[in-house]
Amino acid sequence: MRNAMRFRDFIGLARGRSFWGRLPVVAAVAFVPSAAVAQQAPTRQFSIEPQLRLEFDDNVLRLPDVAASPNGFRRSDTRASPQLAINIVRPIGRQSLFLTGVVGYDFYRYNKQLERERISLRGGGSVSAGTCTLNGDVRYSRRQSDLEDIVIGGFGRGRNRETSWAPDVGVSCGAAGGLSSSLNYGHDDVQNSDPFRSYGDYHADTYNAQIGLNRPAIGNLSLYTNYRHGIYDNRFLSPGLNESVKSYAAGVKLDREFGRIKGHVSGGVTRVQSNTPGVRGFRGGTYDVALTYVAPRATAEVGFGRSIQQSNLLGVDYSIVDSFNVGLTYRLNPRITLNSGAGVTRRRLSQSPLAPLPTGNFNDRSRTINVGASFDAARHVSLDAGAIWRQRRGDLPSFAYNARILALTIRIH
Known part of the structure; x- marks a missing residue:
């Protein structure tokens, strides 16, 4: 009963001493004395919007x-x-509280066994104290998992509840137009109800540190490092010793605006180690690029990157993921907005010999194309319509598929 969550994108950490040997230095750098960063006060918001999504999936x-x-x-x-x-x-002086997300239920016409609640919530707040701000939040999700990574046949194809919760807390200090710094701790807890998917259940702890410089001429330039340790709850190397994956990362990130273009570029080195015999480690470059162009009536986006992801796929320790995506939104008139997008994702799966079933799918590629439109039908009613095509190809034909989806969402606001 643990949900599919993934390693956040890592940007490499150097070899040598362990993270714990470096932590005192990281902490000393991260809390360079500085004035408080100028933060825009949150605006009071309150909306609970009923929606109905209708979807046909072939x-x-x-x-x-x-x-x-x-x-x-x-x-x-x-x-x-x-x-x-x-x-x-809800702002409270210099502090604030928030709750966002979706709560609903999926009903199927034929596959009643797939019916399940669909919950995705995030709540938390921030407290300002002198030159620093303390932030904390908790994410919770629960849903029927997508079936593309569940084994075909009688081995788990069908009902599986994914449940996850992830508390996160951090402190940031800094100055507008000067130095900034932060430390952060996050925990992931992931569960599956299906007996075969339960081999992917895990919990993980992530530690992050960052120091940055904000200058109008260069934008926001940051150096950061993180350490993550994920432990699989139902994979045992020996009594008392669980299969686990550690990741070390460090890198640089730049956020900047160039006229109508804004975005970020980050890159570095990542090192991944598994304690399971037969699972190869990884050491290499990871990166993330995301750019947005904003025109009076249109917005164009492009992004690509390489990341290391941990997930609850059957018997997979971690994945090396390369992705590319583009998107375009165009406001046809005040009531109609058109949108389209496309993406390609390639995965190299590092599988564990402790998996209950051998899969043999070590590489796969997924492609997605979508088109859609939004229409403000009335003062308090909006419609979102779209079509999606998905395709995956892998080492095994049993993991290849095509899917075409038509969707309509009615929103009352």
């Missing part, structure tokens, strides 16, 4: 084109998802 089971549906399942299905979208922000 391959809800994510089966190969030539594969037959397992007994009791239908390949294509229609899903109705009534939900509430929550957005609450």
Whole structure:
């Protein structure tokens, strides 16, 4: 019963001494005395928006084109998802509290066994004290997992509840136009209800430190480092010793605006180690680039990167993920907005010999294309319509699929 969560994108940490040997130095640098960063006070917000999403999926089971549906399942299905979208922000002097997310339920026409609550919430707040700000939040999600990574046949294809919670706390200090610094701790706890997916259950702790310089001529330039230790709850190397993955990372990030273009560029070195015999480690470059161009009526986005991700896929220790995506939004008139996008993701899966079933899928590639439109139908009613095409190809034909999705969302605000 632990949900699929992933390693945050890492930007490499050098070899040599362990993170714990470096931590006193990191902490000393991170808390360079400085004036408080000028922060924009949050605006009071309160909305609880009823929504209804209707979706037709011609391959809800994510089966190969030539594969037959397992007994009791239908390949294509229609899903109705009534939900509430929550957005609450309450400033209290220099402090603030917030709660955002979606709470709903998925109903299927045929595949009733896939019906499940769909919850994704994040709540927390911030406290300002002198030159620093303390931030804390908790994320919680619970849903029926997507079926593309569940083994085909009688081994777990179908019902699986993914549940995760992730508390996070950090402190940041700094000056507008000067030095800034921060320390952060986060915890992930991930569970699955399906017996085979439970081999991916894990909990992980992540520690981050960052120091930055903000100058109008260069933008916001930051150096950061992090350490993450993830432990798989149901994979045992020996009594009392669980399979685990450690990641060390350090890098540089630049945020800046160039006229109508704004975005960030980051890069560095990442090192990943598994304590499981037969699982190769990783040491190499990781990066992330995201740029946005804003015109009077249009917005264009492009992003690409390489990251290391931990997930609850069956028997996978970690993945090396390369991704590329583009998007375009165009405001046709005050009531109609058009949007489109495309993306490609390639994964190299580092699998564990402790998996209950061998998969043999070490590399795969997924492609997505989407088009859509938003329409303000009335004063308090909006419609979002779209079409999505998804495709995956991998080392094994059983992990390849095509899926076409049509969706309509009715929003009352």
